[in-house]
Amino acid sequence: MKSKCPRIREAGSEARKALEGLMAPSERVQLIHISGDKYFGRIVADVMLPDGRSAADSMQRMGLVRAYDGGRKPTEVCNS
Template sequence: MIRSLSIAGLCIWAAFSLSLCASDTAVAGERVFKGPVEARVLDVLDGDTFVAEAHVWPDQFVRVNVRIRGIDTPEMKARCDVERVAARRAREVLAQLLEPGTVAISNIGSAKYYGRVLADVITPDGELLADILVAEGLARPYQGGHRAGWCG
């Protein structure tokens, strides 16, 4: 009887562990949740970060700052007027793109600073938000490391 309980327990543990592994993946060596997760946009902080309420389980929501994976935009607290103007423009356009209110976030990992998550963000039209911002000239591709300045 004890042996059958321990085998059953081992099977349950193995199934649970496999389900966790199936939902996680690696992006550039970091542990991420594959998703997608539906998220309602609450506020736009700058050109590459917004506040969202992610629907993680039935009737369970998490409020989180989401940094868009793969891009860098000008900083709101910039050292020069050119970057400040570009930062405001990037934030305005991001707010317009997110205006419908709900996006899907995927490949969700922890961002390096400020308690944010880093994620791919997919618009209701199925487009990657990062690609749109780069195509509009409001963001640069960025995969970590040293960032190029915006002040010229």
């Protein structure tokens, strides 16, 4: 969302909208496997939708996100 590349920022915005669309506004998600990470104050968790689906898996199937294992992020080339 804070990339200098307009194309990457737009992709982040589309992914956020799709995630919001996976459930009704009045519904709540459940966080599981909650932990901290190497950066102070940041929380890492798996997000489960009200119907039991994994939010991450659903977003991956839609092609809006890719898996990240916590290692070095790949360098993005901006082709805007």
